Amino acid sequence: MKLLSSSTLFQSIKKYIALIIFLIFLFPKNSSAWGPKGHTMVVQIAMEFLQPDVKKNVLAILNGMPFDTAANWMDIQRSNSDYDFMKPWHYIDFPKEEVYHPSTDDNIVNRIILTFNELRHKNVLCDDQVKMDLLVLMHLLGDHCQPLHNGYDYDLGGNKRPVQLDTIKTNLHHFWDENIIDLKNITFEDCMSFYKNAPQHQFDTIDGIHPALWMKETRSLLDKVYDFKEYTLTSGYVDRSAEIVKRQLVVGGLRLAAILNKLFPAEAPVIDTKQFISKYKNGIDATQAMQYIGKKVTACSRVYGIKSLENVTFLDLGGKGKSSTLTVVIFAKDVKNFKPSVEELYTNKNVCVQGTVIEYKGKAEIIVSKPEDIFIQ
Numbered sequence: 001m002k003l004l005s006s007s008t009l010f011q012s013i014k015k016y017i018a019l020i021i022f023l024i025f026l027f028p029k030n031s032s033a034w035g036p037k038g039h040t041m042v043v044q045i046a047m048e049f050l051q052p053d054v055k056k057n058v059l060a061i062l063n064g065m066p067f068d069t070a071a072n073w074m075d076i077q078r079s080n081s082d083y084d085f086m087k088p089w090h091y092i093d094f095p096k097e098e099v100y101h102p103s104t105d106d107n108i109v110n111r112i113i114l115t116f117n118e119l120r121h122k123n124v125l126c127d128d129q130v131k132m133d134l135l136v137l138m139h140l141l142g143d144h145c146q147p148l149h150n151g152y153d154y155d156l157g158g159n160k161r162p163v164q165l166d167t168i169k170t171n172l173h174h175f176w177d178e179n180i181i182d183l184k185n186i187t188f189e190d191c192m193s194f195y196k197n198a199p200q201h202q203f204d205t206i207d208g209i210h211p212a213l214w215m216k217e218t219r220s221l222l223d224k225v226y227d228f229k230e231y232t233l234t235s236g237y238v239d240r241s242a243e244i245v246k247r248q249l250v251v252g253g254l255r256l257a258a259i260l261n262k263l264f265p266a267e268a269p270v271i272d273t274k275q276f277i278s279k280y281k282n283g284i285d286a287t288q289a290m291q292y293i294g295k296k297v298t299a300c301s302r303v304y305g306i307k308s309l310e311n312v313t314f315l316d317l318g319g320k321g322k323s324s325t326l327t328v329v330i331f332a333k334d335v336k337n338f339k340p341s342v343e344e345l346y347t348n349k350n351v352c353v354q355g356t357v358i359e360y361k362g363k364a365e366i367i368v369s370k371p372e373d374i375f376i377q
Contacts, residue, residue: 045253
């Protein structure tokens with residue numbers, strides 16, 4: 001048997017070690033967008049933008065669970081095989097040249113939509129399910145704003161792309177998850193300062209609940225994420241990327257707040273409508289609206305339901321759905337006057353609506369164009 005010389009053996013060992021290291025880089029980690037620090041900041045930022053009643057309800061559901069635990073609950077469960085079914089929920093990967101098309105795949109976009117829709121019917125869910133759904137949203141809205149969780153399939157969202165900065169050797173996904181935040185010491189205060197100083201048009205797409213649109217916006221950042229040569233990162237790359245990270249953490253917090261504000265408003269107390277009808281000279285009970293066709297009134301009721309379509313938004317007063325006795329109509333051109341949104345302002349609230357009652361297809365309606373025409377009681 002031919003023996004290798006010491007120098008040849010040494011070179012062979014070096015090559016073997018290099019191969020092992022390279023394979024380690026290529027092996028996809030169970031990445032958790034932003035790491036514990038980033039996820040916690042997303043939830044902290046969201047709390048700054050919750051309506052007071054919503055924040056109270058969310059804290060009650062968490063029942064003392066710290067924000068850092070709530071934000072990272074899904075990643076904490078990765079070591080528990082009982083939750084393996086959640087693994088595909090964290091991301092969506094597809095080829096760079098392809099355009100996203102809605103599907104039934106189990107991915108982050110569909111999971112956010114499904115969880116949101118499930119919580120819209122939270123009154124029929126048990127308390128444990130409501131809490132779990134809340135924890136899922138708190139985590140996935142953080143994942144969803146990390147560009148590489150909306151990545152390319154060829155490198156598994158950067159998990160198979162090795163990178164190096166000085167002595168840091170890792171993969172691109174992990175570098176964006178944790179290293180940028182650590183290297184630049186990004187904090188909650190930094191993110192809030194970024195929000196206050198940035199042009200507000202940067203956050204125009206936050207309005208409404210649009211996970212697929214949000215995914216496309218976040219994925220558009222990937223050209224900047226991959227803007228480096230071969231495998232070597234520079235301090236300039238880190239500086240540029242840190243600004244993106246701060247913005248995305250803010251975006252994640254704003255999106256989470258938008259969802260929670262729609263899902264967890266405090267329900268208005270059930271009260272005698274006569275108590276607030278009497279405050280208005282022309283006050284009426286919304287259940288009697290058909291008796292006042294052509295007259296200007298202030299109709300009072302609980303808001304039993306809100307339906308938003310592309311061209312118009314409807315508020316059900318006096319009853320829900322087909323049982324509604326008065327429909328408040330807000331056309332699309334006027335919806336922008338209602339901030340933060342019609343749903344956040346009036347869901348489950350007691351209101352009085354000022355306007356002229358008209359008849360449309362056998363039902364009473366009042367058309368309003370400005371929030372000053374609706375008085376929350």
